[in-house]
Amino acid sequence: METPQIDNTRIAEASRGALSRDDIERREKVFSVVDLAVSYSGKVALQDVQLDVHRNTVTAFIGPSGCGKSTFIRCFNRMNDLVPGAKVEGTVLYHGADLYSDDVDPVEIRRRIGMVFQKPNPFPKSIYDNIAFGPRVLAMKGDLDERVEGALRQAALWDEVKGRLKDGALGLSGGQQQRLCIARALAVEPDVILMDEPASALDPIST
Ligand SMILES: Nc1ncnc2c1ncn2[C@@H]1O[C@H](COP(=O)(O)OP(=O)(O)OP(=O)(O)O)[C@@H](O)[C@H]1O
Numbered sequence: 001m002e003t004p005q006i007d008n009t010r011i012a013e014a015s016r017g018a019l020s021r022d023d024i025e026r027r028e029k030v031f032s033v034v035d036l037a038v039s040y041s042g043k044v045a046l047q048d049v050q051l052d053v054h055r056n057t058v059t060a061f062i063g064p065s066g067c068g069k070s071t072f073i074r075c076f077n078r079m080n081d082l083v084p085g086a087k088v089e090g091t092v093l094y095h096g097a098d099l100y101s102d103d104v105d106p107v108e109i110r111r112r113i114g115m116v117f118q119k120p121n122p123f124p125k126s127i128y129d130n131i132a133f134g135p136r137v138l139a140m141k142g143d144l145d146e147r148v149e150g151a152l153r154q155a156a157l158w159d160e161v162k163g164r165l166k167d168g169a170l171g172l173s174g175g176q177q178q179r180l181c182i183a184r185a186l187a188v189e190p191d192v193i194l195m196d197e198p199a200s201a202l203d204p205i206s207t
């Protein structure tokens with residue numbers, strides 16, 4: 001069976017949205033992907049990917065299951081570094097700087113370029129502590145309770161959990177857990193949030 005491949009033409013179409021190509025290309029480039037290839041233990045998952053992502057545009061990658069969408073999105077914050085056997089080749093520029101250069105700290109990259117995973121992955125901690133985790137580690141300024149509430153409101157979860165913030169996050173429904181993970185990503189105010197099918201566990205209204 002032929003391996004499904006990301007179709008660059010369709011990526012470009014999806015990233016174009018309602019704006020004309022000229023409109024988009026006038027915007028600042030946030031990411032530039034050049035000749036990207038990813039393999040797992042020598043087996044090619046992605047190859048020959050070229051793509052620019054411009055500021056303030058919605059860019060979506062679509063394609064059949066297994067075509068490499070999650071693999072691709074993990075290249076934008078070096079999350080594939082943590083996948084055993086994964087090898088990333090080619091160039092990913094972030095505001096013109098090579099994300100894979102030796103002098104780049106992947107932990108700092110992941111703070112600035114946050115991620116919501118395809119499967120919800122709350123920490124086995126309280127709802128409050130899940131959101132407060134990042135701001136505490138980073139010793140972020142400001143009132144922590146307000147930050148937690150703000151993030152939960154942005155993720156449309158506040159009303160459902162405001163009376164049970166000390167309860168365990170694993171007791172939430174799948175869709176609530178996914179919104180919790182979105183709130184957790186928002187709480188550290190990243191520059192970019194990469195979302196891997198974040199609404200797959202949500203109904204249309206929650207989405
Ligand atoms: N950790 C891994 N180890 C080995 N192979 C992997 C790993 N992750 C993904 N792959 C392989 O890479 C290819 C692309 O997988 P990926 O998860 O990126 O697809 P996807 O487009 O996100 O699919 P889906 O829509 O089902 O989420 C698949 O053939 C998959 O089996």
Ligand SMILES: [Mg+2]
Pocket residue numbers: 069070071118196
């Ligand atoms: Mg996927």
